[in-house]
Amino acid sequence: MVLNNHYVYFAVNKIKTDMLIALRISFIKPFLACLTLFLFYQTVSAQDNLHKWEVKPYAGIQQSRFDWSIAGNAAGTSPNVLSELIWKNLKGPSFGLDIKYNITERLSIKAANQYSSITRGEAEDTDYAEDNRQSAFYFDLLNANKGYLYDANLQLSYQLLKFGDFNINPIVGLSYNQQKFHLLESANNPDSKGLNSTYVARYKGFDFGAELVLKMQKFSLGATVLGGFYTYSAKANWNLIPDFAKPVSFTHKANSFSLSGDINLAVPLNKSLRVEVDYKINNINTYSGVDKAYFNSRSTEETQFNGASFRKNALLLGLNFSF
Template sequence: MKRYLVCLFLLFCCFFVYGQSGQEQRSRWIFAFYGDDSSEDFKWSIAGNSNGQNPNVLSEVIWTKLKGLGMGLDVELNIWSHIYFKGSYHKAFIRSGSATDHDYAADDRTQVTYSAFLKSNEGHRLRYAATLAYAVRLHEMLDVIPYAGYANNSQSLSLKNFEEEKGGRELNSTYQSKWNGPVVGLDMELARTRRINLNAGFSYQQLNYTGLADWNLIDAFNHPLSFKHIAKGFETQVLLRLNFSINSRCSIYLRGEHRYAETGNGIDQLFLADGRERESQFNGAVRKIKAIGAGVVFSLK
């Protein structure tokens, strides 16, 4: 992370020195509204004790193809000279997906003691970010925009049976997570013609991860907080956007996005109904998101 920040700072200095002359002022305000269709895979596991043993994977939950529609807003505001505030907000609503829940008695996922195939068709994903950026025109057809700031991601996921059980309690477990921390990135805008331009962006984020679960059918667990996960990790994002100008103030665009996040080992805190607490090793979480969408951009000089 430190090396990445140093490299970004050096690039920033170079852009500041060489990008001043001849640069045309970008729009003072830029608003981009969009909708997208996304799919997510997410998983985590815990060990049997705090040393990561007995067994090395005690329980593992895997969510796959969590699909749903979302909507977002990106904003740029020129604060002073070439310095911009960049803000973004996005929320997606999960409408379909599945999950598996497995428990093991021996190392390396052997001796299965519990196995369930479940549905996960409710919940949402939320992301918002606030950053400061420096816009530089390196060429009449190329703008480069390094930025740094803070971003927050959250998930709200569900676990339910595919078929409702009559006469008994229904499975309605939940898992909520937060991924937040500082983010740095680089956007590049390439104008192919006066009407068409391509925006490519990459970002890297250091994460503090927290997961909160309510396993509603296990009476031995406390409710609504059955267990908690704490860890540190990172996220990378690649974003491509193809813009088609309608006039000087409005354009439409297509966008494609890929995110990858993972954490290292952390702490699993189990809260029991009798008030006792137990700790074991959180083996980490992995998250992959891909999305495609379309939107409209409004610019004000």
């Protein structure tokens, strides 16, 4: 009987222990489930507080300059600069729209478009008989108060480093730029009556660089530097020269390198709206390539395209809407 009571005692204690373990397990499982739901809710709430979209319309003014030249033959000689065109003091209004999508807190993609109208400007057309721009035998100063500049790009940005309020964000992207310049009749030159020649240039390629951002409570200050490798193509319509074919009188093909920058000041008005001021610069250098001239009564001729250079500065004011 004593032995049997001993077994009964241990059997009862084991049942109690198993019941306590079962009760603890049954309590822990709902507790863990509730904790998981709570953490998930907090994560979702934090993501909801992140604005996914940013839309920024803006407007401002731009000033630009563009030039190109060709040699006398395909070898780049006779002379090394035969004809040179310089468009300078080109001014006009600029309008743009940037749309940004924040994929995650660190990764974002942005599509940007900017259109600038040329409403003021002048152009110099010079031909030389000897090397190094010597012995000019033709010169004309013409109106160039017509045309446009169009820039479009798609950029992927990632917040790589964060030091307190300071961020470093590498950027890669695709770019397309198109420009149309005019040569128009000048009141000082009767021979230019009816002149309306055009030169359309296109740049296509990719950009790489970084954005540096300092975010403070009352404002943020950003600086972006980008380099770009582009293919360059251009076509011209010289409407007053009878020997040239129309609408394509000659074409240019080459490669280009771009260096651009943007300084941005943003002041928040509330959680969803900021006022932003941008100062943008863009320099594109185009290397030597091929000039092809098309004629009405003779075969196509090739000479060396010596290259081109483009410079633009723009001051822009915009509103950034976040949602």
